[in-house]
Amino acid sequence: MTDVTKIDDYLSIGELASMTGIGVHTLRVWEKRYGSPHSQRLPSGHRRYPKAEVPRLRAIASALESGYRPSKVVTATMEELQRLMGLQSFVESKADAHNAGQAEQTSKEMWIESGVKSIHGYDDGALLNGFHEQWGRHGALNFVIHFAAPLLERVGKGWETGELTVSHEHFTSECMVSFLSEKWRQMNIRKQGPTVLITTLPGESYSLGILLCAVVTSVTNFKVIYLGIDNPLEDIITAAKNYQPDILTMSISHVFNPEFAETLLYKIRKELSPKTLMVTGGKGSPRNLPGVTYLTELDKYYDLLVNFNPSTR
Numbered sequence: 579m580t581d582v583t584k585i586d587d588y589l590s591i592g593e594l595a596s597m598t599g600i601g602v603h604t605l606r607v608w609e610k611r612y613g614s615p616h617s618q619r620l621p622s623g624h625r626r627y628p629k630a631e632v633p634r635l636r637a638i639a640s641a642l643e644s645g646y647r648p649s650k651v652v653t654a655t656m657e658e659l660q661r662l663m664g665l666q667s668f669v670e671s672k673a674d675a676h677n678a679g680q681a682e683q684t685s686k687e688m689w690i691e692s693g694v695k696s697i698h699g700y701d702d703g704a705l706l707n708g709f710h711e712q713w714g715r716h717g718a719l720n721f722v723i724h725f726a727a728p729l730l731e732r733v734g735k736g737w738e739t740g741e742l743t744v745s746h747e748h749f750t751s752e753c754m755v756s757f758l759s760e761k762w763r764q765m766n767i768r769k770q771g772p773t774v775l776i777t778t779l780p781g782e783s784y785s786l787g788i789l790l791c792a793v794v795t796s797v798t799n800f801k802v803i804y805l806g807i808d809n810p811l812e813d814i815i816t817a818a819k820n821y822q823p824d825i826l827t828m829s830i831s832h833v834f835n836p837e838f839a840e841t842l843l844y845k846i847r848k849e850l851s852p853k854t855l856m857v858t859g860g861k862g863s864p865r866n867l868p869g870v871t872y873l874t875e876l877d878k879y880y881d882l883l884v885n886f887n888p889s890t891r
């Protein structure tokens with residue numbers, strides 16, 4: 579029997595359950611049935627699990643939420659789970675962004691241009707088919723980061739140069755909003771992990787930023803509470819007080835003057851439990867605000883979520 583009593587890198591079954599959202603009973607059953615996650619016993623007979631198992635168990639929880647069976651995922655390695663969930667190429671592309679093949683880049687550009695063609699013809703069937711295809715092929719994270727966001731940017735450029743009209747832009751937004759809303763809501767059903775409250779400041783007219791955040795959050799084991807855009811400050815504060823989210827995530831678009839956004843964020847921060855982490859992003863977001871974590875990229879937001887430990891806050 580290994581002496582794990584003096585080792586900090588071990589967790590009790592209760593701690594493991596609260597950090598992964600997988601119940602104590604389920605963890606016991608899995609160990610008995612599949613031998614995983616494997617525990618060591620204290621002299622008292624209590625189980626101790628390596629902390630290093632937490633990311634793998636969170637990935638297992640996500641895979642189960644997506645409909646995989648325990649028999650397929652409980653003994654899987656982290657790499658196997660990432661491949662299964664379409665995250666492998668995301669991880670690889672993060673690690674090796676500079677070496678992303680020219681062919682891959684070209685195929686993304688071609689996909690974006692074929693999307694623009696569908697937008698020109700107001701062809702929602704073709705556009706949505708394209709979304710489904712890339713989502714299925716590359717996974718949720720790759721889809722939002724490498725396909726959805728660049729397509730929106732391309733549409734913005736098209737509008738700027740007169741190639742596309744305002745109604746093309748609205749048409750694209752509508753298709754994207756309905757596609758992403760359905761996707762993240764499906765993934766969010768039955769989630770029981772820590773919570774993320776997602777909203778915008780009052781006066782915000784852009785919803786796609788928080789929708790992309792909702793998708794990224796739903797890939798993890800966090801439960802999303804989505805308030806949508808343009809909420810009164812007092813409602814955001816009341817919701818945060820009532821639901822005590824682990825994280826409050828906001829996207830602040832270019833519509834905002836960062837100094838004005840700063841005033842509003844201060845007011846929220848002052849009222850919020852210190853345990854709630856505030857995360858902001860977007861072009862109108864202030865940076866370096868005490869008590870507020872500002873992030874530029876969605877993949878950094880994903881990293882923050884998977885490494886988040888509510889018990890240390």
Ligand code: B12
Binds near residue numbers: 788857
């Ligand atoms: C869709 C769109 C709209 C839609 C929005 C619909 C909706 N449901 O949200 C509507 C129709 C409302 C709209 C209206 C207008 N728009 Co507009 N719009 C766009 C477009 C095409 C996409 C914007 C978008 O949502 N992108 C997706 C978001 C998520 O991307 P992002 O904001 O760049 O954020 C990235 C990061 O900052 C980060 N991020 C964002 N939030 C967060 C949060 C967290 C926590 C983290 C970690 C990361 C993160 O992730 C994103 C992806 O990398 C852009 C083009 C572009 N280049 O962005 C123009 C664009 C923003 N619009 C523009 C303009 C001019 C307008 C109008 C003035 C047009 C008009 N004459 O009516 C109005 C103004 C509206 C207003 N109230 O001020 C200009 C703005 C120029 C400027 N800087 O001033 C742009 C840039 C187009 C252009 N090239 O000219 N628009």
